[in-house]
Amino acid sequence: MNVGIIGGGQLARMLALAGYPLGLRFVVLDPAPDACAAQLCDHLQAAYDDPAALEELARRCDVITYEFENVSLTGVDKIAEVTAVYPSSRSLAVSRDRLREKTLFRELDIPTPQFVAIDSFADLENAPKLLGWPFLLKTRRFGYDGKGQYLLYNAGDLQPAWQALASQSLIGESFVPFQREISILAARRKNGETAFYPLSENQHQNGILHLSRCRPDDPQTKPAENLIQRLLETLDYVGVMALELFEVHGKLLANEMAPRVHNSGHWTIEGAETSQFENHLRAILDLPLGATEPVNYSAMVNFIGALPELADLLEQPGIHCHAYSKALRPGRKVGHATVRAPTEAALEARLNHLLKLLP
Numbered sequence: 001m002n003v004g005i006i007g008g009g010q011l012a013r014m015l016a017l018a019g020y021p022l023g024l025r026f027v028v029l030d031p032a033p034d035a036c037a038a039q040l041c042d043h044l045q046a047a048y049d050d051p052a053a054l055e056e057l058a059r060r061c062d063v064i065t066y067e068f069e070n071v072s073l074t075g076v077d078k079i080a081e082v083t084a085v086y087p088s089s090r091s092l093a094v095s096r097d098r099l100r101e102k103t104l105f106r107e108l109d110i111p112t113p114q115f116v117a118i119d120s121f122a123d124l125e126n127a128p129k130l131l132g133w134p135f136l137l138k139t140r141r142f143g144y145d146g147k148g149q150y151l152l153y154n155a156g157d158l159q160p161a162w163q164a165l166a167s168q169s170l171i172g173e174s175f176v177p178f179q180r181e182i183s184i185l186a187a188r189r190k191n192g193e194t195a196f197y198p199l200s201e202n203q204h205q206n207g208i209l210h211l212s213r214c215r216p217d218d219p220q221t222k223p224a225e226n227l228i229q230r231l232l233e234t235l236d237y238v239g240v241m242a243l244e245l246f247e248v249h250g251k252l253l254a255n256e257m258a259p260r261v262h263n264s265g266h267w268t269i270e271g272a273e274t275s276q277f278e279n280h281l282r283a284i285l286d287l288p289l290g291a292t293e294p295v296n297y298s299a300m301v302n303f304i305g306a307l308p309e310l311a312d313l314l315e316q317p318g319i320h321c322h323a324y325s326k327a328l329r330p331g332r333k334v335g336h337a338t339v340r341a342p343t344e345a346a347l348e349a350r351l352n353h354l355l356k357l358l359p
């Protein structure tokens, strides 16, 4: 079976690494000559919306998926006539636009921060009446790692925020003073079979995910499953989905969803019976889903901009290194490590050690 992936970054690379033991082959579409998944997959080097390249991808593959949301909808709809694309273009259309996404949350009674469309400076001036201070101005599309966001504290911030972001469609969101950030990942197959992973508890630094801990038996597990289930069913979803949540005084608010494998689920490679990557492939190929039970205790740390010394990492028990073979650049995710341990206390000790190795 040949799997096509739009995007050739680390998520595509880890999908391929999970798929080879199942006998799958991979073709990635990515304009970058040094796309890190291209080291192990066939590479169509062209723009993500290049019609001829998309057509070739569809011709060569049995199923197509994508590793990020900024994929051309018309392109996806066109190739979907030839080869199945999962998650569906509807799932993609909703999740790549923060306004559509939050509107769907509201329709499904999924609590979400207060929000409002910002189409003019007057809308921005009016926003604090609804959102209060401080509030966030975000681009509706193309945001990742906290990019395209402006936190406004008072009226003096309105002009600079507008100047920074007004060239794009925008949304205003109330700022949530959350106690915790968590995410839930689930895999769903066409026949509705669904598997939920244990919750991830996430910490960000400068808007970029820094650390995710697997939290088996977390008290928010059932409430979070209930929320993502509504999205999976409404969208008749196929593949892995992630839902990012804020916990505020024991209540969950949905921040955003991702129609793909997710950074907060990287610990599943070693820390779950079946990884998110393998389950995404199983789901889109309509194969039985694998068990999502945790294997011991685990946590994942991202390597941003630089990698620790490999020898230092490998010296430690329970550390599993993933270097993405990407050029090192400040603010860029270039690898991660998962730590695993038989007890929670041992995990914390190993994690502290790993954090000290970060450059």
Ligand SMILES: Nc1ncnc2c1ncn2[C@@H]1O[C@H](COP(=O)(O)OP(=O)(O)OP(=O)(O)O)[C@@H](O)[C@H]1O
Binding pocket: 113, 136, 143, 144, 145, 146, 147, 173, 174, 175, 176, 177, 178, 181, 204, 207, 208, 209, 244, 255, 256
């Ligand atoms: N309304 C909010 N209130 C408080 N903090 C927020 C809010 N929105 C976002 N944040 C913080 O900023 C982080 C990044 O925001 P968000 O998830 O919306 O953007 P993103 O660029 O898509 O990020 P990522 O690529 O990491 O998912 C959140 O994980 C959270 O820590």
Ligand SMILES: [Mg+2]
Binding pocket: 244, 255, 256
């Ligand atoms: Mg996010």
